[in-house]
Amino acid sequence: MSIFSAELPETISLGKGATMTFLRNERYLVLNRFSSEADAAYIPPHWHETHDEIFRLIKGRMEVKLDSNVRIFTPEDGDVVVREGVVHSLRTFKGEECVFYERTDPM
Secondary structure, eight states: OOSSOTTSOSEEEEETTEEEEEOTTSSSSEEEEEOTTSOOOEEEEEOOSSOEEEEEEEESOEEEEETTEEEEEOGGGOEEEEOTTOOEEEEOOTTSOEEEEEEEEOO
16 A cells, blocks of 8 residues: 555646655655755754655755765765654755655654
C-alpha cells in the first residue's frame, strides 16, 4: 500500500523554479528539483524522532549541517544519511541547479 493518496498531486511547486515530485512505489519518496533560477532553498534545523532521512544528490551541490558539522555534498558522495535524532539543516545554492531524491528509513 502506498503512503500517498491517489488524490495528491504528482508534483507541487515549492516556489520559483522549485518542485517536489511524489514518487509512488519507488525506492525514494520524493524528487526535489531547484533550477538555476530558483532562490536558494533553506530547510531550518530539525530532527526526526522515528526515522533516518536519506538524500541522494543527482545534480548540483547541497550544504548539509549535522549537529555542528557542515559539509557540501555532490552526486559523487552517494547517499547522505541523517540518523534519527540528529539535528540537521539543508541549503541549496542560488544560481545553481540542484536535484535530489529523499526518503526515510523505515519508510
